[in-house]
Amino acid sequence: MSKDLSVGQVAAIAKVTVRTLHHYDEIGLLSPGGRTPAGYRRYRDTDLDRLQQILFYRELGFSLEEIAAILDDGTVSPTEHLRRQHELLHARISHLQELAAAVEHAMEASMMGIQLTPEEKFEVFGRDYQESWETEAEQQYGESDAWQQSRRRTGRYTKADWARIKAEGDALNGRYAAALTAGIAPDSAEGMALAEAHRQQITDAYYDCGYAIHRGLAEMYLADERFTATYERIAPGLAHWLHAAIIANAEAHDGS
Amino acid sequence: MSKDLSVGQVAAIAKVTVRTLHHYDEIGLLSPGGRTPAGYRRYRDTDLDRLQQILFYRELGFSLEEIAAILDDGTVSPTEHLRRQHELLHARISHLQELAAAVEHAMEASMMGIQLTPEEKFEVFGRDYQESWETEAEQQYGESDAWQQSRRRTGRYTKADWARIKAEGDALNGRYAAALTAGIAPDSAEGMALAEAHRQQITDAYYDCGYAIHRGLAEMYLADERFTATYERIAPGLAHWLHAAIIANAEAHDGS
DNA sequence: CTGCCGCCTCACGTCGCGTGAGGGTCAAGC
DNA sequence: GCTTGACCCTCACGCGACGTGAGGCGGCAG
Numbered sequence A, B: 001m002s003k004d005l006s007v008g009q010v011a012a013i014a015k016v017t018v019r020t021l022h023h024y025d026e027i028g029l030l031s032p033g034g035r036t037p038a039g040y041r042r043y044r045d046t047d048l049d050r051l052q053q054i055l056f057y058r059e060l061g062f063s064l065e066e067i068a069a070i071l072d073d074g075t076v077s078p079t080e081h082l083r084r085q086h087e088l089l090h091a092r093i094s095h096l097q098e099l100a101a102a103v104e105h106a107m108e109a110s111m112m113g114i115q116l117t118p119e120e121k122f123e124v125f126g127r128d129y130q131e132s133w134e135t136e137a138e139q140q141y142g143e144s145d146a147w148q149q150s151r152r153r154t155g156r157y158t159k160a161d162w163a164r165i166k167a168e169g170d171a172l173n174g175r176y177a178a179a180l181t182a183g184i185a186p187d188s189a190e191g192m193a194l195a196e197a198h199r200q201q202i203t204d205a206y207y208d209c210g211y212a213i214h215r216g217l218a219e220m221y222l223a224d225e226r227f228t229a230t231y232e233r234i235a236p237g238l239a240h241w242l243h244a245a246i247i248a249n250a251e252a253h254d255g256s
Numbered sequence C: 001c002t003g004c005c006g007c008c009t010c011a012c013g014t015c016g017c018g019t020g021a022g023g024g025t026c027a028a029g030c
Numbered sequence D: 001g002c003t004t005g006a007c008c009c010t011c012a013c014g015c016g017a018c019g020t021g022a023g024g025c026g027g028c029a030g
Helices: A007-014 A018-026 A045-059 A064-072 A078-112 A118-125 A129-140 A143-153 A162-181 A189-205 A211-223 A225-234 A238-254 B007-014 B018-026 B045-059 B064-072 B078-112 B118-125 B129-140 B143-153 B162-181 B189-205 B211-223 B225-234 B238-254
Strands: none
Touching (some): A007 A045, A045 A064, A078 B078, A162 A189, A162 A225, A162 A238, A189 A238, A211 A225, A211 A238, B007 B018, B007 B045, B045 B064, B045 B078, B162 B225, B162 B238, B189 B211, B189 B238, B211 B225, B211 B238, B225 B238
């Protein structure tokens, strides 16, 4: 019922260029199922399926040679392909989420003017997510908490510019310290208002900081000694006080 | 306190090759802060910061030329960079999650032997996530439910091999139909056991199908008419029955 | 039969490096 | 003081995955 398609039609559907299809034909990665008498390429349904697979693996960073090897490996069934794709995607997503956490952490560090070691800055770039499918189950169980850990363990980044930002941060820090020494409880209305101001400053200056992320930051203030030290230097006990205020404020807002 | 670093040291830390650093120097993307009298490159801390930025954008698929433009654009502050990176990451993650949903959908389709149109197969590859930061707020609000929609709207894929898989699926379908005509309630113990068997088959044959994903599939059975039709053809009312059974089973297990 | 668009095959250009070739540098050990 | 070996330098060519014409045939609409 559905007839063959020309290069141009296939290119339009798959959103690749005609040249790309020519290239795939040249290197034998995707040869059309047939040709017209005049030599025009005619792509069949099965060719489209293969093209989709090719694009999928390509998007995940595989070379065309590798893709050919993957797709032409007779020992893996289509089912197995889908399973692999699912795994690869999750590995890639995890990796990007680590990067996102690293960026969030970097914003915090930049805001507070904390210096990070060179090694730390590149920690997150190391992982070769590409080969993760060969170690299948190994990281299946280690991964979800690795991602949670990365929120507080992987610190990085520093830069100029915080002239103004830092001033605002310092002003807020002063208000926290004042509240602390005045004996105001972190879970009081005033304490939570200050936590909310903290969250608001991050949102204004950097990124949309929801209560979940804010909790993560609070945990980090206690887990990462550089952050703890920064707050303790302002006023002894401030790291714990701010942590408690943020948690209380978050619970008051999203209730968990 | 921290001295300059040689190419080799920087390469080791950032996990790139020396050649890459040479290249970045050649094209003026990253020139070391200084040189020794003998001409050895010496990288300073600020160079490392820039390198990290470069690697970040590179990993997100930007060309070196684009990266240079981004980093040398004096109008964007470091703060703005972090914000952009955060956005880009989330856009990229959303895109991959759409792909993941598409793969899950494909597994379902393959399992049930449903044919998909060529256009559908490539639907998910279209979006140019690269440019998403230029339309910043536009999709800020449309995106989260677009991703939810994609679970049930974007269907794709088909392939051979389901000889065995399909037989197992057919067997299960027979049991559902039998239960339905026998008047067994979907939220009864037997109904939920069948839903659990359904989930188990997906897990065995394809991917780890948790209760959240299982719910998604159940919704899809009602939302995507091709799936609805497939079940209704087996027995009238089966699509709704199975949907109810899956939801009941999921609630019994994760309680929400 | 005349456009005109789409298809074909060369074939050279580009980007982001990889991979030597040929040679200088520098701290360590004999 | 001299050699050794690890590290650095600058060419310079090669490669993967296409981009980008050039020059020409096919097909069908007016």
